[in-house]
Amino acid sequence: MGSLAGSLLCLGGAAYMACAGLAACRARSGEVSGLLSAAKITPGDADLWQRAGLKLVESDPRRAMSYMEKAVRLNPRNANALLGIGFLNEKSGKSNDAEQYYLSATRVSKRYKPYSSLAAFYFREDRQSLFWAWAVQAAAIDSANLETLFRMAHLVSQSSREIPSQLKLESQGALNSYLMFLLREGSLENVANVAEKLDFTAPHIELLLNACDRLLDAGRPADAVRIWNRLGVHGGAAFTRLQPLHGIMLVNGTFRPAPMRGFNWRSNKTPEVTVKMREPSGFRVEFSGKQAEAGTILNQPLALIPGLKYRLRFRADVSDLPSVDGLQWAIVAGKELRTRGAWSSHVPEGIFEFQAPAEPATLVLRYDRIPGTVRLRGSFTLLFAELKRLP
DSSP: OHHHHHHHHHHHHHHHHHHHHHHHHHHTTOOHHHHHHHHHHSTTOHHHHHHHHHHTTTTOHHHHHHHHHHHHHHOTTOHHHHHHHHHHHHHTTOHHHHHHHHHHHHHHOOSHHHHHHHHHHHHHTTOHHHHHHHHHHHHTSTTOOOHHHHHHHHHHOSOGGGHHHHTTOOSHHHHHHHHHHHHHHTOOTTHHHHHTTSOOOHHHHHHHHHHHHHHHHTTOHHHHHHHHHHHHHHSOGGGOOOBGGGTBOOSOTTOOSOOSOTTSOEEOOOTTEEEEEOSSSOEEEEEOSOSOSEEEEEEEEOOOOTTOEEEEEEEEEOTTOSOOTTEEEEEEETTEEEEEEEOOSSOSEEEEEEEOOSSOEEEEEEEEOOTTSOOOOEEEEEEEEEEEEOO
């Protein structure tokens, strides 16, 4: 008898598994007809009714409400169905009923979606104190996609600088997400403040460099310095800490191999001009003799104090370059050449003096063929550069 009962149980279990498999197959299409067909096979599956209701929210709200309510009767803890009923009530103007269903969803689920949905409801209702209260709880949930929440916060807040404190962004994940959001949106006012709160870990280095680059491109060198100096603590000599007030304004003056990002030297990748990093230090520049009449070889963004005078000292090995005619240092501000200083003679050392413009400035090494001379052909190696403020 026991053997017969066991066999019947096994057959029953197998039949149930077969029905469940068939239901899953029909539900896989995601269409309402497939979901309802699956629900007939496994009528106690609340998720199928909720998903069918979700499909009909826009086209047939009445049926959608019926299916969502059935899902809740089958499983009172189905947060997605509760949220769906809340949304349908809100859409039909029943704000008080909608609020209760949104609140119910937060009581049965501690995931991001119920909290953010309730925050969004209060945002749409313009109930700002309740928006912030629930937005804070949503933002505290790890691994959540917070972009929509950040966008609402920016619309509600009087100042983007206050948003990290208003949302109580404390976890590294939330701060990382917010910094990426600011960079995507081009909202750079608060980038440096957020970046300074990030731990210096390998996954954050690329994000910090991106933030530094974006600030420099936007003409905000002072904010970029704050981020760069965080890198400088850990990045070694190639990430020289910048201290404009104390005369430290040039990065990587010995031309050590390092990412051409932020305040570091950058190659302009000019056709027929090759720039190579040398080990352990030095930039080797090669002219093919076919390059254009003029072009930029290297550049470095600067953090200068407007109106003050500066002196660049540099040293190069020019033994493999027949002439230095046309080589020059220059200051670019507002995308215009402001000051130029030609390499005066075929010697390894030189000086370039200039006055800092009012706009953010970039130091560039360039060439400009002098009329009556041939194009440069050969190579030279930059060995040292130092920028100091003049008295």
